[in-house]
Amino acid sequence: MFYRQSGVYHTRYAADRALWPIPADRWQVLALAALALAAPLLVSSLYLGSYLMPWMIWTAAALSLSLLMGLAGQLHFGFAAVMAMGAYTSVHLVRAGVPFELALLGAGLFAAVIGTVFGAAALRVKGLYLVMATLAMQYLVDWVIVNVPAISGGAQATLRTPQVRFLGLPIQDLTSRYYLALGWTLLVTLFFLNVKRTSFGRALIAIRDKDFAAAVIGVDPFRYKLLAFMTSSFLGGVTGAVLAFCYYRAVTPEQFSFNVSIQLVAMVLVGGLGSAVGGYLGAGFVLIVPIVLTNLIATLGASQWIDISQNMMAHLPLIFYGAMIIGFLLWEPLGLAKIYDNTRKYFLVWPFRHSRS
Amino acid sequence: MPGLVLSNVEVIYDKVFLAIKGVSLEVGEGEMVALLGSNGAGKSTTLKAISGLLGPERGQVTRGDIRFGDTDLLALGAPARVAAGLVHVLEGRRVFGHLTPDENLVAAYRAGSGRRSFDELREEVYDYFPRLRERGRSKAGYLSGGEQQMLAIGRALMTEPRLIMLDEPSLGLSPLLVQEIFGIINKINESHKLTVLLVEQNAAATLEIVDRAYLIENGQIVMSGEAATLKENPDVQEFYLGGGEHTDYRAVKHYSRRKRWLA
Amino acid sequence: QDDTIKFALLQDFTAVYTFVTGEYNQGQQDYLTLINEEGGLDGTMFEAIVRDTGNQPQRGIEAYNRSREEGAILFDFLSTPVSRALVDQVIQDEVVLITALHGRGDASDGTTFPYVFPMMATYWSQATVLAQYIEDNGGLEGKKIAIVHIDSPFGREPIPVLEELASEKNFELRAFPYASPGNEQSATWSEVRRYRPDAVFIWGAGGGQSVSVREAIRNGIAPDSIHSVVWLAETDVANVGADVMTGVKRFEAVATGSDSPIIQRIQEKVIDAGKGAGDSANVGTTYYNIGVATMAVSVEAARLALEAHGAPLDGPKLKAGFEMISDFDADGFMPPVTITESDHQGGGSGRVGQWDGNAWVPVGDWGAAFQEIVRKEIEAGAADYREGK
Amino acid sequence: MAYFLELLLNGALTGLMYSLVALGFVLIYKSAGVPNLAQGALVMTAAYVVWIFTSYGLPLWLAVLLGAVAMFALGLLVERFLLRRMVGQPVIMVVMLTLGIEILLRGLVPGILGAAPKPLNAGIGLSPVIIGDVFLNRAYIVGGVVALLLIGASLLFFRTRLGTKMRAVSDDHLASWAVGLSVERAIGLSWGIAGIAAVGAGTLWGAVQGVDWTLSALLFPAIAVVILGGVDSIAGVLLGGLLVGILGSVVPGYLDSYVGGSTRDVVTSLIILLTIMIRPYGIFGREDIERI
């Protein structure tokens, strides 16, 4: 079938560790990348701006969080606050005259600092308690943003993003914003994949799986937990900045509220913890499905296909969003990535039914 | 007279991993039978298939038939199987760590007509395991390994079973405790005519007390018979019994040996 | 068909503003249906595109882009965050955004925000109208006024204007914030009681408002010294209890009840014909009528635009239409509105209404107050915006 | 001084109102081992249910009674169709599942019954109970009494054999099955009981603020209560509630006018954070036993 493994031998350790050892996978990745690059030519600005671009950016965010939750096993229900830090930092830096490239870096660094503070809780507790602690920190950050006008931008609590250039190119029209977002997401993806196959990623997985066993072979759990928070917060911070500059083009507290944190966790879980493919699928699913559903039902309602009250119709996406989370947890707790994986495995071992017996 | 009968049972984990294939075995009423086998052979899986505990591990009985007396066990959920009179002492003890031993016993007790009273049962358990009586009020999670094992068995006895399945009761216990536990298992079997299905690595001690044994390898039964007969089998001797203290570990051969299972 | 004028009502039906959106949106839809039933504007029909945004900027943007593609030329989000997030976009896209009773007050400056129309009294104007009422009924001088508000940008909004007014009129003002959503305010009101205010302004929305009223009354504050922002309505009365609440005052931007000719027409041609957009019991409620009023102004703008510039309408034409509105009061349904190129607030008029135990009755006439102070606030905000802040 | 006392007493009563919400959380955690982030939504649902019954003209006591029956049934259903399949899953999955339930309920219930706030009249007078210069909120006094009753009943419940069994289930699902305890029934029962507790909370809070989805936001203070008291301790609900309520009343009472913003949520957040950093398992919570 598609996935021919015969004839693919690994004679060197390097080849064994390649990202996509199977040619079919390599082709798929290349084709998708080409499609993503050509997207501005292929789809209308509505789809580019309202679906594709946010999908990319939220994928980057989901991957950043997945690095922490999936690889390092640290639950984080306040990631939106970290992204907010990045977004606000970048806007304030650019306003202060710092070049955009550096402002992005600054956004990442500042978010990393705040993120590490979040991580301090992880040194004490895990599981449910960590969920609660990060949640509380989200509230604190929100409060500070809203109550310190110097951060939020005064009574209106809205900061518009200034016009910027990236590496000399103006980031203004939709296409340039899309490419910036795409570039960042690809970078995050590559990073994510590489982390998974290097010693850093292994150390993170080790503290996730058994922290005391990691310690006994020389991994300092404190250090790596903090590093995990730092790295993912750095990525999250830059993503927040990209979100602000490419998509919202203004920052307000609501963009990074508690719901957004939940939404991010949902993306990571629906996609599949710690999976790169899962980041894409999860972000796409959580982001787009409720929207598509709203539009679908609006159309059905408008054409009198179904008789449904305005109120009920408005609540349907929420219902569906909740049902979707429940559904995934019940039927495929490992998320969309697992479904993808199973399909792929099915073709890998085809025509046999079980991979081992 | 048949107590527990497994015919041709197949278990698949995670929809893909075939853990046991076509296992058939029989445990007669009042009998004490052992299931021996190396690591990963499928012993625990077999027990879980009988007690209905595969679900949480994403395992499934995909073929075969398990009957206990006239009851078709596969049709029942785990608690119903306990009500039907069989109980499973899990590998790794798994006592309720946050409860005291006393409360552990309460948790397993089920009131009902025709059942013995809680106090009566508890006294019986404490008579078997006097040590538990002393530790009755501290959290079970802090008991020593042997005490936890005793508690796990005692807790199982609170359900007034007709068949008790023990998964590696001697795991990690000191030689003294192993003797003690085996002695008690023996006693329970004899005094109550309780049927016992015992999974053990400690083949030497096991074959001393059981009537019959099955050998399972790679998810398949490879041998079965009277304990006395098995003890004489050269393969069983080499792979399961060893020379006891007489094995010269320093001289053990280096190459991989092959099992023949000539009966 | 192509001439159909599309208004996009992309609102929050599920999150923060559920207390208002249902009725408000129903009023909007019913009014558009009424116009269509009456033959449209010389045959040009209206279409409402209704979508839930859940008050999330994310969903708001998507809904906006999609409706734009469907040809909408007027947008109403009834959500401060979503409206704020899209201000730049509508200005750039040259489509009209109406932000009645929400959004940024400084958008009243039409030169800075050419496509944004608050078109009713901003929170600043509401505060001044309420203050004027006190001035007219006993005077402000020497009074102690407490403003008890939800701790959010919306709740804090009237404070600068009131402070300005306090120094001008020599009264004492103190602000008492409570945490959102405001279901629990007892500590705040303990403090308010000890302050012994002569009048309190309550600045919140939704469930928090009824809690405020209850707490005020419980703490011995006379109902008729309670003055509310526009968001205090029938549901709150039901919640607090109709007789308990007797005497409480509020700002009104639009007449309440079903007596106005415009509501009568709706009742007759839409509701009785079974074409209403929701539960007919809502007709005539405060928020329903506000919804009707927003559409009345918008349709009037469309009419003027069609007259002056002809079909098909687009954003710039509609904007021009809005700026031609003068002294429009929808048959006495609302204060006369005059929108000019520089003033998109339309005058900032309103009146004070009081709950008499059965209904909201006006206790003053339509009018605006202290607009110089409001103007100053608008100028300052608009200047900040122009600087890119 | 009177001011302080008033803040203290009203805070304590408010805290008990939060305890009412938190109690459901603890009941489920203690007997099923599930951290239920949908408890706020259950409270909201309960309030809607009671409202529906009263809107048909039933007297309040009957509405509450029927509401309790309905919510008990809902709890059983949640177990039957959702939680049953989560046995043995890691905590993040379960947490997320309950969040999913929360989102679903928050869509479904207002979607069907209407999102606009509904009045619920519990027949509690508005006039305060006045002691000296201290005004106490009558509704909160009723709430406090109900909370104390429910907490007392729960304490007794966990001393019974059934209670012990439910605690065993929360400890180890697999082992419970192995000794014949029906994990399903225990979890269903715990959700059912939590549903009944939600009726208490929903009715009282609904009477205070009206019935709409914002009732589900009560989860946050309830979580602070639970974290402070210990997620599996009934006594902790009581003490945690009192502390959260008092701190959340006294601190803002003195600080707010200086800060110029409401500090209550900050206090709540800080309570959660400090508790977790200083005493992760709360005042009365049990520690995890991890043997190396």
Add this chain to the structure above:
Amino acid sequence: MSASENVLQCENVSRWFGGIHALKGVSVSVAQGQIYGLVGPNGSGKTTLVNCITGFYPPQEGRILFEGRQINGMKPYRIAAGGIARTFQNVALFRGMSVLDNILMGRHNFMHPNPLASLFYPWWARREEIQHREKVEEVIDLLQLESVRDEHVDVIPLGLQKRVELARALSAEPRMLVLDEPMAGMNQEEKEYMVRFILDAQESLGLTVLIIEHHMDVITAICDRTLVLNDGMALAEGPPKEAIADPAVVAAYIGRTGDAA
């Protein structure tokens, strides 16, 4: 025996858990190259002692010296970096990784894990990965784990898991190896394999080994010396055969002689 010859020296180590006095002034000396047995009834404090040595439960009293350096009070990961590797009573592998990755984890101290390295994988991290891979393959060879190299650890049988844990410990190139019941739950055949591996590793790498076991035949067969703990105190010490023949030990631990397996 002077302290300098002793690789590991525990002096009067005590440890409490709340009210439980788990170790009461235990002293042990292990000489270079020895295999040292630690036995005793359940709950006698064996694991606790090992946890003290490896830093998980620092002793409240007493001193622990490794190669003459005091290590009590150090964090577990520092002690590990100092040359002590261990396995756990309940298998503690990283369940989300393959066998190979688990063993690679053992090389942690020699690698330079760093998020930036991951970003620059092609140049920086890749070279390192390959270098260490070679080392790990040696260990895999030694312990005959080739057949499961790419399996996920949680699907392989417990016996192999214990072997993987040993491999992970060995790939850290320790000078001292601490094994907590490596043969629990194994049948005769598997026990023999395990013994063989331990002996091989000890000989070829010149390790010092501290081993906890309840299988007396193994202890008597491979240990140079043995300490019997009971109730947190030393009950007997010496060459294994002698130590476990002590009547007090028989009474508290062994029971009927001859039946120990």
